[in-house]
Amino acid sequence: MTSLLLFEQLLNGLQLGMTLFLMAAGLTLVFGVMGLINLAHGSLYMVGAFCCAWVTNTTGSFLLGLLAGFVGAAIAGAIIEVIVIRRLYNRDHLDQVLATFALILIFSEGTSWIFGASPLYLSVPKWLSGSISLWDGGSYPLYRLLIIIIGLVIAYGLYLLITKTRLGMRIRAGQSDREMIAALGVDIRTIYTVVFALGAALAGLAGSLVGALRSVEVGMGEPVLILALVVIVIGGIGSVKGALIGAILVGFVDTLGRVFLPSLLGFFIDDISSLATLSASLSSILVYVLMALILTIRPQGLFPANA
């Protein structure tokens, strides 16, 4: 294990973390401000990816595609917020789970109906597919670095938004006392729509960025959603800071775990095939084990918001 390999994997972990942060931030904001658990967040990720792919392939510009992914998901988010989501704010969690689960079905089958069952083509554009050279002849993909930078920029942007702007103030106020803020005459409905659309936009951006690395297909959002749920449980539901730390933690544990677990287990197990099997099984569940551990020590997560 060289320092180069370790560094590369740390960056990969950070990149996964940033993707998860983009997803988790929207989820945790919506829960913190509106008290709503939104399972359709993965669908918004997917919508962003499909918008990005379609626009990129039609116009030839990846940048336009990214913009389309961001805006497309925001629009989709705003639409479902007005039609469905806002009816759920006063309902119990079961209703929210069921309604947003129904949305998953509608989005998935709808997308599959429009675009067909096979994945859309989207790849990293030429001008972004180079690498940065590291030491000892190693290199790291420029695109992945870009994702990390975008993630960090957005994290900083959210921090500024929440602490320094009037919208942010209203978000924080809404977080601590929904009824009070409504009584003050602040237009709560618009704020909610904006927050929801913002979360959706971030998910759409994440989907677009990752879509170029993996594939753009129906069902791509749910595994990421589930990981994002783990992230916000670990970080503390309602806390954007928790989402960031949780996302980076999960990103590291998942990436580094997959890479180094086989070597670690290799000390105890000689048989190659059972080693491969065991490593594969255990790597996938490392993140959940991490979650279970954190929850036994701190049931409210690492940085619980006051909600």
Added chain:
Amino acid sequence: MTDTILRIEALNKSFGALVATDNVSFDVKKGEIHTLIGPNGSGKSTLIAQITGWLKSDSGTIWLKSKNISNLSVAKRSRLGLGRSFQVSCLAMELSARRNVMLAIQSQQGSSFRFWKAISTDKKLTDEADAILSALDILDFADTRTNELSHGKRRELEVACALALKPKILLLDEPMAGLDPASTAGLTKFLEQLKTEIPILLIEHDMDAVFRLSDRISVLLYGKIVFSGTPDEIKASSVVREAYLGK
């Protein structure tokens, strides 16, 4: 000592820099009604939460007769005889009045891990529930769904549920709140008779009722007990007058 049913010893609770309970000690003796008064924000809710078990104190002890209940769960304290009613009615709204009372009787009679015998035909539960409802004069409403009951009837139902536990002491949190004068008079009379059997820790704002009912009154201010004494002593005290009753 056997006269003291509930004893609170040096209870402390802070939330960061806010001291909600500041070295509070008092007791409730057999046959008495000890009332706690204090303005909003004086820490009454926090104190009640610690006594009933919803909050863990930073330090101090709570004794129910000779048993230290400081670390016991809410349910355990109820079973041991700490009955309580809530400031804002906390009942199972979809259930009838009788069913709400039957729940407390069920816990008092033994384990809830019984899976076979239907409770709707269990006379051990229904008869006793009816007896308690009758004692509070709400037997006529036994089958009415709680969310269809008037505010006054719900307050009485809360007291009935507390009584169903065969409590050693009753903690009543503003039972008169929102009651009309007739119901207030009725409840006051009921509590006067009740205290001979079960001592009561009363939290109330209705000063007429407080001075009529209380054997002792303690004044809570900023989390501290600033004065404790008989109603006459309270009336005479300048400390109390300044701090609470207004100049």
Added chain:
Amino acid sequence: MHNTNPHKTARKRETIVNGLALLTIFIAAIWLNLLGESYYVNLVSRVVIFAIAGVGLNLALGYGGMVSLGHAAFFGLGAYVSGIAAFHFGDGSEFIAGFSGTNQMITIWVISIIVTAFFALIIGLISIRTTGVYFIMITLAFAQMIYYFALSWPTYGGEDGLLMLSRNQFPFLDSDNDIHFFALCFGLLIVSLFLTSRIMSARFGAALDVARMNEVRLATAGINPYPIKLTAFVFSAIIVGLAGALFADLNRFVSPDLLSWQMSGELIIFILLGGVGRLYGPVIGAALFVLLETFLGGYTDHWKLFLGLILLIIVLFAKGGLIQLLAGDKRHD
């Protein structure tokens, strides 16, 4: 006593609806069998098995108020117990520690009960302490753990699943005969409905109901909500696991899909379509689901789009499900 008459007629209506539901299912199976349509007989068995799973989940979710997005874990575990037992029986090999396979359903059911209860206890001990949203996500996460585990275990098929040569055996019946198998499933449905109904009308059920409605009231009344909910969670897991074991036998096939979050969602859908917290909700819901799957699914591959729309409408406007529409509000006495 002026209230009892409306109560009584409403209860009667619900009983009639329930009875009709069971009768329809039974007659449908017999009739289809007489017509020689074994594919459709198995379809009715599918309804019955989904109904059993729904009855199980309803105990935790509908009655206990615990929104578990991870009950597929128990469904899949029961199914895999069935599949793995048959697998080892088929080739005479051993599972672990000298346990060889078996093809006796009763033995398999006992093992399924032990396995699902064990996992439910662990998952429950960690999750039930948490409130609302955390609980939902944690149950989902645990189910995912088990899902990924099954996915990467090659001995039992991994991603491709495990085929079973024939159904496991039950005394006096020929389980490979579809109508016999249906009768077995139907019998188990009746048993699970009966047990659930008894539990819920007893002291435990009274406590569980209030644990869902108002935990503070339950604790104040002297009953600790936590052990009550945990017990309901474990019971529910056991029933869902048995349904899973039957499902494996029905299809002679087990795969990790049975452990997926989509399956957890489907289990909740069975309950929702029929009516959450209604005893026969899952029966009617499962029937509705399979009908939609079969007939709507026959018209279009994208039938789940319409399922989603129906679900959305039910959640937003007709929360009580089909039973609410047919038999009115839930009775509490």
